[in-house]
Amino acid sequence: MNLEYFFSLLLGGLTRGSIYALIALGYTMVYGIIKLINFAHGEIYMIGAFTALIIGGALALTGLNPVLIFVIASLAAIIYSAAYGITIEKIAYRPLRNAPRLSALISAIGVSIFLQNYVLLAQTSDFLPFPNLLPSLKFLAPVEHLISTSQFLILVSTTVVMVLLTILIKFTKMGKAMRATSQDKDMAQLVGINVDKVIMVTFLIGSATAALGGVLISSHTGQINFYIGFIAGIKAFVAAVLGGIGSIPGAVLGSFVLGLTESFGTGYISSDYEDAFAFIILVLILIFKPSGLLGRKENEKV
Amino acid sequence: MFSIKELKRAFLTSLWFMFLTFPLLVMKVNTITDTVIWRWMNLLYVGVGTFFLSILWKYLLERRDAKGSDSTKNPFNEKISKYMKNKRVKTSAIVALLLIVIIYPFIMSMYQTSIMTTALMYVVLGLGLNIVVGFGGLLHLGYAAFYAVGAYTYGLLFYHFGISFWICLPLGAFLSAVFGILLGFPILRLRGDYLAIVTLAFGEIVRLILENWNDFSFGPSGIANIPRPDFFGQKLRLAQVTNFTYFIAIGLTILTIVLIRRMESSKMGRAWEAMREDEIACQSMGIDITKAKLTAFSMGAVWAGIMGVLFAAKTTFINPASFTTWESIVILCVVVIGGMGSIPGVIVGALIFILTPEYLRAFSQYRMLIFGIALVMMMIFRPGGIIPKIRRSYKFSTDSKETQEGEA
Numbered sequence: 283m284n285l286e287y288f289f290s291l292l293l294g295g296l297t298r299g300s301i302y303a304l305i306a307l308g309y310t311m312v313y314g315i316i317k318l319i320n321f322a323h324g325e326i327y328m329i330g331a332f333t334a335l336i337i338g339g340a341l342a343l344t345g346l347n348p349v350l351i352f353v354i355a356s357l358a359a360i361i362y363s364a365a366y367g368i369t370i371e372k373i374a375y376r377p378l379r380n381a382p383r384l385s386a387l388i389s390a391i392g393v394s395i396f397l398q399n400y401v402l403l404a405q406t407s408d409f410l411p412f413p414n415l416l417p418s419l420k421f422l423a424p425v426e427h428l429i430s431t432s433q434f435l436i437l438v439s440t441t442v443v444m445v446l447l448t449i450l451i452k453f454t455k456m457g458k459a460m461r462a463t464s465q466d467k468d469m470a471q472l473v474g475i476n477v478d479k480v481i482m483v484t485f486l487i488g489s490a491t492a493a494l495g496g497v498l499i500s501s502h503t504g505q506i507n508f509y510i511g512f513i514a515g516i517k518a519f520v521a522a523v524l525g526g527i528g529s530i531p532g533a534v535l536g537s538f539v540l541g542l543t544e545s546f547g548t549g550y551i552s553s554d555y556e557d558a559f560a561f562i563i564l565v566l567i568l569i570f571k572p573s574g575l576l577g578r579k580e581n582e583k584v
Numbered sequence: 585m586f587s588i589k590e591l592k593r594a595f596l597t598s599l600w601f602m603f604l605t606f607p608l609l610v611m612k613v614n615t616i617t618d619t620v621i622w623r624w625m626n627l628l629y630v631g632v633g634t635f636f637l638s639i640l641w642k643y644l645l646e647r648r649d650a651k652g653s654d655s656t657k658n659p660f661n662e663k664i665s666k667y668m669k670n671k672r673v674k675t676s677a678i679v680a681l682l683l684i685v686i687i688y689p690f691i692m693s694m695y696q697t698s699i700m701t702t703a704l705m706y707v708v709l710g711l712g713l714n715i716v717v718g719f720g721g722l723l724h725l726g727y728a729a730f731y732a733v734g735a736y737t738y739g740l741l742f743y744h745f746g747i748s749f750w751i752c753l754p755l756g757a758f759l760s761a762v763f764g765i766l767l768g769f770p771i772l773r774l775r776g777d778y779l780a781i782v783t784l785a786f787g788e789i790v791r792l793i794l795e796n797w798n799d800f801s802f803g804p805s806g807i808a809n810i811p812r813p814d815f816f817g818q819k820l821r822l823a824q825v826t827n828f829t830y831f832i833a834i835g836l837t838i839l840t841i842v843l844i845r846r847m848e849s850s851k852m853g854r855a856w857e858a859m860r861e862d863e864i865a866c867q868s869m870g871i872d873i874t875k876a877k878l879t880a881f882s883m884g885a886v887w888a889g890i891m892g893v894l895f896a897a898k899t900t901f902i903n904p905a906s907f908t909t910w911e912s913i914v915i916l917c918v919v920v921i922g923g924m925g926s927i928p929g930v931i932v933g934a935l936i937f938i939l940t941p942e943y944l945r946a947f948s949q950y951r952m953l954i955f956g957i958a959l960v961m962m963m964i965f966r967p968g969g970i971i972p973k974i975r976r977s978y979k980f981s982t983d984s985k986e987t988q989e990g991e992a
Contacts (some may be wrong), residue, residue, distance in 0.1 A: 302633025319777045332608060340620050358607070363602055376740035377964045384723055385963045387777060391913060399953040404608045405724060411615050466715075512909075516788075519781060554796040561785035561792075568782055568949055569770050 291549040298442035299541025305518035306533040308488025313528050314464040314528035315484050321390035323371055324515015325397035330493025331500040338413050348415040348580045359493045367489025368482050401508040412500040432502035443491055472500040488524030513578045520564040526577020598637040602631045644965055648876050685834055689827040697830050703938040704833040705891050708840045710918040710930040712887025718925035720880035721860025723780040725912050726787025730760045730885040732907035734892020739807040739902050743902055749813040753893050760889025764882035772874055795903040806903025813897050856880050917955050921962055923969025930972055
């Protein structure tokens with residue numbers, strides 16, 4: 283129980299939290315706007331990680347500068363995931379926009395099954411080692427054994443993404459349109475907002491941040507397989523619910539609470555039940571405060 | 585038939601998909617040996633495939649939108665139900681079906697019988713989940729947990745006390761129902777998406793406990809050497825026991841169908857349906873939502889428990905890997921693709937779902953891929969499933985005391 287152990291757990295928790303936050307943003311934004319749990323969101327994250335692995339692995343053979351390769355691979359992952367995100371929205375969710383919510387949810391499960399098996403068949407079911415492209419830290423001399431480059435990168439890029447997203451939502455025209463659409467889709471359409479475009483942009487941003495999370499965590503853990511999206515997606519969803527689904531600061535707060543709980547739970551209680559912590563938190567929060575930590579209470583209407 | 589504009593659009597779609605699938609389908613990187621395998625043929629397949637599919641997709645969407653809200657009606661289905669109203673046709677159909685079912689294991693190989701038993705187990709599981717999802721409208725993603733409860737009931741009770749299959753069968757059902765109520769209580773207030781996610785969490789928690797609580801469940805190694813069902817205390821040979829298990833499955837399937845049909849039209853069943861349509865309106869009509877939800881969960885769980893016991897007896901080995909969330913999702917697929925709320929739909933759905941991959945071995949690795957697509961297409965083009973539910977209407981007749989059933 284020394285201090286160093288505590289700090290490594292704290293950092294581990296913050297790293298996990300950041301990754302959950304990057305994925306949870308997509309869930310919460312999509313839910314906020316079209317009230318759909320995008321079950322396939324975890325798969326988008328997985329596809330981001332795979333794209334980065336493929337592009338990065340192929341470029342590594344050319345002998346380019348590793349950092350440059352990492353940047354190119356991340357960009358490719360972000361572009362591809364965003365493309366997948368908007369394609370899925372167009373094919374599987376748009377035709378169901380006026381259907382019962384159960385239909386859209388089942389359609390999302392279908393997409394999730396499809397994408398997992400698509401990657402499984404196109405690539406492999408084995409764990410693939412993610413190429414090690416990042417140089418080790420030199421500038422944080424006293425604590426460099428505590429924090430790795432990838433952890434540092436995860437914390438920094440999550441912060442940057444959060445700030446950019448806040449600016450986008452609070453101060454730009456698109457952000458205003460998104461807020462309006464999430465409040466009332468029909469009314470937004472009446473005042474001249476292109477709802478289809480807003481939803482597309484939402485999927486695009488959510489998928490892009492998920493892909494970034496996928497690339498960062500794979501370079502941190504060093505291996506990926508086709509199944510990583512499922513459990514990460516569920517946990518990010520738990521984080522979004524924990525913070526209050528639909529609320530962006532809530533998603534970030536929920537992610538950090540979940541990340542820290544898991545990290546300290548596995549560190550001090552038992553590592554066997556690593557995944558169970560998320561589910562137990564989920565059940566508890568839904569029983570005692572269904573609207574989440576920062577969520578608003580919604581009144582039911584008949 | 586197709587204008588130039590549409591062809592151009594299909595061409596652009598296929599280009600888009602070629603772009604999308606490029607890194608995943610064309611390149612295969614091995615980061616250990618540092619080699620890249622290029623599979624350019626895949627790009628061609630995707631391009632040509634999506635070109636035609638996008639034309640088909642467009643056509644289907646247009647047809648759906650032109651048809652409007654009446655898309656759940658189906659002339660074929662209505663014809664069948666009209667025939668089925670005729671008593672003589674109905675009885676002879678049932679007798680013929682029974683004959684086929686009884687002869688089946690004697691003319692088919694042991695392997696075929698075994699597959700059929702599995703398919704029948706999914707019929708019952710589907711019908712059980714159908715109570716929760718189809719009748720009650722509660723999306724349940726943790727159904728495999730109840731299946732696990734049944735299987736472990738038999739496994740553990742036999743291991744510790746040597747209790748036989750026939751005693752465990754009702755015990756498994758009972759324990760499963762208890763678990764259904766236990767799950768039901770905390771989530772009474774939840775609905776829709778939240779409910780789906782909590783049931784998923786419940787399923788995962790049960791699986792994680794089974795996997796990690798070694799003293800209780802023997803962890804990932806599971807329980808082996810569970811005996812197959814015995815016939816009045818007599819041990820049977822393997823071929824006989826396969827047939828016997830098949831007949832048990834048939835018996836349980838028939839029992840399930842009869843009981844669920846009765847349940848559907850009972851007061852409880854109608855309360856479930858009202859709950860599915862609108863919870864708040866249903867509550868204001870004086871229906872006890874708490875009771876309706878708890879009965880739906882526990883009645884659904886009963887079948888999973890029974891099938892769990894049968895599963896343990898059939899495979900003689902259980903471990904947590906058989907009860908993952910994917911198992912729940914497969915059962916959900918059976919219900920949704922067959923037709924939510926429709927009993928014949930679920931039966932047909934389960935038979936198609938389990939038997940086709942067995943007979944089309946070449947396609948079996950694409951099984952889940954195809955089911956993923958099928959779920960999406962089903963929701964978009966045929967939300968009612970293969971055999972959609974026919975809504976019953978109940979009339980109060982003045983000349984007899986009973987309420988009569990009619991089909992509207």
